[in-house]
Ligand SMILES: [Ca+2]
Ligand SMILES: [Ca+2]
């Protein structure tokens with residue numbers, strides 16, 4: 019694949035992401051002369067092994083609407099959610115930022131104190147508001163200088179990353195078992211949807227946590243929200259249920275959405291599920307332990323997902339295992355997928371791994387403690403990731419350290435990067451940090 023297919027490109031533009039262009043995807047990796055050179059059911063297209071394309075997304079206006087965005091001039095931002103408005107930045111969860119990380123070690127320019135761990139990842143709205151959430155139950159918006167805009171309090175811990183829709187509405191889940199829709203400018207409650215029918219909604223214990231809304235949510239191109247609880251949920255933007263998919267365990271991580279509308283999600287029942295746009299099971303892949311990592315989907319449809327069985331799996335869109343890469347401990351972070359196809363993921367063994375498309379190790383970078391944070395890949399291929407050694411690391415594309423900054427606690431949230439190079443990250447010391455550097 020020399021270039022991203024135009025349909026995908028249109029989708030990228032619709033989502034407000036940058037033009038990824040024709041860089042990356044070296045023809046040597048997965049290169050082919052004919053279909054026979056490709057593993058499994060893949061076909062050879064322009065020298066690259068690709069999964070056969072399935073029918074375009076057929077529910078609602080969704081992806082077909084993206085075709086119209088081809089007429090939008092690149093100078094005018096297309097209507098769509100902000101570029102980093104949800105966990106892993108878009109429904110594919112590739113973790114790619116269109117911006118550049120600072121070359122030099124950044125300084126902390128402000129913090130927001132929430133008095134409880136911040137494991138939710140920050141997001142940035144189209145108007146520049148920075149959103150965060152914490153185990154205090156608080157969801158908050160501050161401006162780019164850290165001045166409070168609004169606060170909304172839920173009844174229990176918030177792990178969920180606030181997601182921002184094209185119209186500015188903010189969606190966030192809580193351990194009080196509700197998915198909330200808040201007005202983006204004011205934080206005013208628009209609606210809430212209770213996920214599941216758990217007898218006990220707050221506190222600790224199996225019944226209290228089974229219906230927690232920790233996952234994402236992920237916003238589809240048609241505005242549908244995908245989240246988890248005691249199963250996998252698709253909820254319309256007006257707060258009514260589109261479908262619910264039953265799993266054998268709690269779903270704690272954000273579902274990912276492929277270009278054809280397939281929903282991928284992991285569960286604490288050890289499985290990864292592929293679900294069609296109408297909520298029907300396509301397939302189920304069994305790992306050997308809980309799946310708490312949120313799936314990431316490459317341009318060719320390959321799904322990368324980690325498990326507490328210490329492995330990162332590469333699965334085909336048909337649910338076949340392409341490879342499994344074994345680390346020394348749980349893989350709870352979500353994989354980031356570089357523009358050249360390199361997969362970057364951290365493990366509880368403290369290492370950040372860069373893995374080639376074929377499942378072989380490119381390099382590993384050692385941090386001082388477990389990695390829960392999902393890595394960001396900047397426009398040049400440099401990587402940003404947090405560790406439970408309380409540091410935030412910037413790593414060069416070749417695996418060498420660029421800089422690291424010590425913060426006040428475990429950095430389990432997934433840091434994000436604003437257009438001006440400001441980094442936002444949450445930590446277990448109760449703070450959200452803004453860092454700036456040159
Ligand atoms: Ca709960
Ligand atoms: Ca394990």
Ligand SMILES: [Ca+2]
Pocket residue numbers: 387406407408427428
């Ligand atoms: Ca620590």
